[in-house]
Every structure is written in C-alpha cells, then in structure tokens.
Amino acid sequence: MNDELLKTNRLMVRFGGLTAVNEVNFSIFRNEIVSLIGPNGAGKTTIFNAITGFLKKTSGSIDFEDQELKNLKPHEIAQRGIIRTFQITSLFPNLSVLDNIRTGHHMEEKEAIFDALFNTKRKRLIEDETLARTNEILKFIGLEGKKENIASNLPYGEQRLLEIGIALAAKPKLLLLDEPSAGLNDTETQVMKNLIKKMRDQKITILLVEHDMKIVMGISDRIIVLNFGKKIAEGTPEEIRNNPEVIRAYLGERRKDAQH
C-alpha cells in the first residue's frame, strides 16, 4: 500500500535572482490526496509547472513510478500519466463539451493516418470507444445534459468541471489540480468538493493546490505547506491545523513591540 508514485528530490526552481522553489522534497503515494498549500507566491504553481514540464527546474530531480522525469516535454510527461489542470480556466473554447473531452482522450486513440483517411473499421471502433468513454466522463462530472454546448458559453462553474473532465479523459495516474475552486460561489464550490470526493472514491491519486481551507481540510490525506518556496510543514490536516509555523506563515508574526 505504501506505494510511492511521485517523489521530488531537492527540487529547485529559480527565476533569475528569485528562488521560487527551494530544495523541496516530498512524495505522493498511490490513491492518496495530497494538498499543497501556502500563501500567494509560495511556489505552488511553480512546482506544478516543474513537475509537468512547463517549466525547467534549476536543479534537483523528480521521479515518477521510480523513473526520473528528465528533460521531458509536457506531452511526454502527460503520456507517462501525470495530467494537470490550470489555475486560469483552460479549455478548448470553441469546441463543444463533448469534443473537449474527446480531445482529452487523445492518448488512448492509437489510430494511424491510414485509418483516418480510409475510415477503416479499426478507426470506427476507436471512435466508438472514445465516445463511450466520453459519455462516462460527462456523467461523472455531471455535464451529460450539456454535451452539445460550446465550452466558452458554459457558466464559469461548469467550465471548471469540464476542465477536470478533460484531464480525466486522459486517464491520469496522478492528477494535479491547480485551484479548482478558485472563483466559484458556494454552491459551485460544494459541487466541486463532491467531485473531488468522487474522484477519491475512484482511487485517483491527486495533488491539489487549493486556497479553500474547508476543501483542503475536508478531503486531504496529507498536506504540504510551502512558504517562500520552502517546505515548512507536512502532515495530516489535524497536524497542520495545530502547527505553529503554519499559523505564523498564514497570519504573520506578532510584532514584539506591539504586544503592549
């Protein structure tokens, strides 16, 4: 059960003089939900970008399934099974909801150009399979009634659900969610929370960046806290809640001369 999926080893990302991520070590085990929290600018999204190959790390290493992810392009990392969502809503805006998810399913469609041009039986089988899987996901994220809608016309909350649908279509072994509830209202946040819970029940391993502490405390198995690019704490929600360093990072330190 203690099956290590992802491991970072002294991960470091620098932008010029600024050290965004400073020698961070952490592991993610199969079937767990780990949250990455910290004040703005703590380096959470930078870690996401470094893991998924959108950013070059300065030093350190990232292992996935005991293999180092070395100089891989984003699509190569996705092909290994690490799928991410983005902090700012990221969809295929002019495509229908159905096509959005179908596109996410791309890696599973091993069709040759010959199949495409001659509409072979193989191609039609692949298309059927894709459609079945797409419908499954639509149901899972609760958008089955909106198949034909154009993605950019969806209400914001549903766009965020669709993003997760696209990621799920890519069959993630590890799913990185970057602030899925950012900008959502209370009802939408509840829907998102339920969706994440449903994903946990499906045994999807998740690394979550999230500001909504109710979500983080409610669903995480473990929490990692970052501040100014450094890991300052790691533990269960209970441990994190009572960790003085974390409280200090979030609420600031009381100035000594202000005590009177």
Add this chain to the structure above:
Amino acid sequence: MRSYRTITLLCLIGASIYPILIKDPYFMHMAILIGIYILLAISINLLLGYTGQLSLGHAAFFGVGAYVSSLSYLSLKIPIWGGMVMALIASGALGYIAAKLSLKLRGAYFVIMTIGIAEVLKLVGLNWVDLTKGPMGLTDIGVPKIDLGGFGTIDFSNKMPYYYLTLLLVLLCIYLQYRLVHSSFGRAFISIRENEDLAESVGINCYKYLVIVVAISASIAGVAGSLYAHYVSFIDPGVFAFFISVNVVVMVIGGGQGTLGGPILGAILFTMIPEWLRVFGNARMAVYALVVIFIVIFMPRGILFYITKLLNLGKRTP
C-alpha cells in the same frame, strides 16, 4: 444535417454538369483556375483553419510542385501523372523540412519564416538558370493524352477533360480533408489552435502534429502547382510570388477558415470578384482591396458563416 447533405449533393451535380451547360471557354478557364485555387485553399485551410498557424509562404510549395512536375516532363519525359506524384513528394518533403525548421517558432516568427522560404525559392528559380531558365521560364510543358483504344483519345489540352481532371483532384482533396478533420488527427490539429498548452497537458505532441499538417498541406499545394503548370504550359519564377500566398489566405479567411465549405466558397468568390470588377478598369484592384477589407471587417467569421446564418441551417457550420 440533412440540409447539408442536400447542398453538398447539389454542388456536386452542379460541378459535374457545369461543362456541359457552359461551353464558353472563358468560363471553363475560370472554372479550372478556381479548381486549382480550391486545392490551394484547402491546403492553407488545413494549416490555418485547423491548427491556427498562418503561412504566407505557400507559394513555395505551389511553385516547387509546378517546377518539379514541369522539369520532369521536359527533361525526363515523365507525363503529368508521374509529375504530379513527384510534385506531391517534393513539396511534401520540402514542407516536412520547413516545418521541422520553423515550427519551433510561433505567431509572427513562424509567418516571417514561411515568407522567407518562399522568397528564397523565388530567388533560386530566378538565378539557377541552368535548371529553371531563370526569368525566361519553362515553356511547352506538355499536357497528357490518354489513348482509349477504339474510343479515340482524351486530349487534356481541351478544357473539358482538364476540368474533370481538376474536379477529380478537388473532390479527392475535399474527401481527404473531411476524413482528416473527423479523426483523432483532426481533433489534435484543432486542439493546437484552441489551446496549445492544454493540448500538451493531455499528451498531444503539438510539434509532431504541426509537422504532419504542414507536410500534408504542402503536398496538396504541390499537386495544385503541377496541375497549374500543365494547364497553362508555361511557368516562370512568378509561381513563387507572395501575391499567390496572400490571395489564398484571403480566400480561406474570407470564405471561412476551419470549415470544410468555407475555403471552397472563398476560392470561387475571390477568383470571380476581380473578374466582375473589370468594369472599373484600372481601379479594379483598388476596388478589390476595398471589397476584401469590407468582408474582413463585416464578416470576420467568413462568408460561409453568415450565409449559413442567413439560411438558418442550424448552429453548426459544415
């Protein structure tokens, strides 16, 4: 969906009986030119309409197709059929190399690269006199004849057979485009246009698909070049002209990029509009420019979109 099928069928019937109804050589000539432009428009549309990359250098592939096909006829006596295949391979290979070199670039940088490639080839055409005869151009590019034994011969120097040859190739390309777009390849192409980062993040190798698109697109342009060379039987380095690339891009954008019907409509309209404007005499091209500007400003999504809306054929464009 049904209405689309009807319209497609009507267009098909119209295109096949066109030469029987209209015997006028001028209109036959225009129809063949339109056919060649449709091939080019499809070629640009695959790249611009589906993957969102603008090329202003497609004349390079068109010209290479024209020269390869002509030269293989003139010096090796290979008839148009072989020439067309060679044009396809040569332009496709050039496209592949050009894509490998330039597709690390995006946006304006990519556009400049494509212009550069066409301009370099134009200079090669002008200065490699031993091969291309330079600005004198190549003449007497033969048109094929097919011997049908007892039934006589089909002489492609007549306009009607050449029209049908063009039509056949156009239909083939439309079919090819249709199949490609409605496959996982097509979805990968479109995902690059829509959101490249997201496409990468679900495992789509954008670079690879762009190279594929450019190679296919270049091959089609090469075939169009070959068809053109054997039709007019004379080519000079003008086939690499910037104007050709731009004109086809205007057709695709004006007609409706990223649709199957748009580029066809665009190729027809933007070949005919300058002809209709002949009444303006010397001011013709200036008026044409105004028309183009008007269309781009008031119909930014392409004429096809607004026609579909007008006819109220449902939400989706074909």
